[in-house]
Amino acid sequence: MAAENPSVSGVAGRYATALFELARDQKSVDAVKADLDRFKAMLAESPDLTRLVRSPVFSADAQGKALVAVLAKAGIGGIAANFLQLLNANRRLFAVHDVIRAFGALVAKFKGEATADVTVAEPLNDQNLDALKSALKSVTGKDVTLNVNVDPAIIGGLVVKLGSRMVDSSLRTKLNSIKHAMKEAG
Known part of the structure; x- marks a missing residue:
């Protein structure tokens, strides 16, 4: 399945595919996705948690103990918690963000959704x-x-990426186009 989706590849893709297949077999895809989304939100909100997950300085044991405490406090259990602990045991916790993204892509494809x-x-x-x-x-x-994603640098408008297509209707891009056109004319 990972080969069918180009956004799901490498280490993250293999882990995400294994997790997806397990969750699908256990009929708990939505629950696992909700737990992983909650963990992803926690990573986004906590620089300390991000440092714990990404830093090779922490031992697997220290990461594991901290991870168990964080998961318990967040109410994340079952397949998602076991999976996150497996990533830690295999010293792949640094890839959790990519794994969660790849898992989300597999879930979307499974449900016939696009992101x-x-x-x-x-x-x-x-x-x-x-x-x-x-x-x-x-x-x-x-x-x-x-x-x-909110990026004030685009000034106004929006940029949409859907699969391999991208539509950039940002004010920044339009101003840059005008700037280049004026340079060519002058």
Whole structure:
């Protein structure tokens, strides 16, 4: 299955594929995805947790003890907790972000969904998110999950990446185009 999806490859792809197949067989794909998404959110919120996960300075034992405590506090258990502990035991915890992303891609493919990476200058409200989802659904024919990133550097507009396609309607890109056109003319 990993070979069918180019975004799922390497070490992260192999681990994600194994986890996905186990979760699918246990009929707990949604529960595992929810737990992994919760862990991913914790990583995003905590620089200390990110350092623990990524730093080779910590021993597997120290990482394991800390991981057990973090998972218990977050209420993450079952397959997801066992999997995260396996990553730690195999000294692959540093790849957890890529594994979670690859697992999400496998789940989306399994459910017939598409994932779009959207970059905006400021956060979108629910109405705009729904409009964007429905516009992308009309193009793809699939339900679309949005990964929204806020980057004020694009000034305005948005950049949408969906599979191998990208639409850049950011104000920054338009201004750069005008700048280049003026250089060529002058």
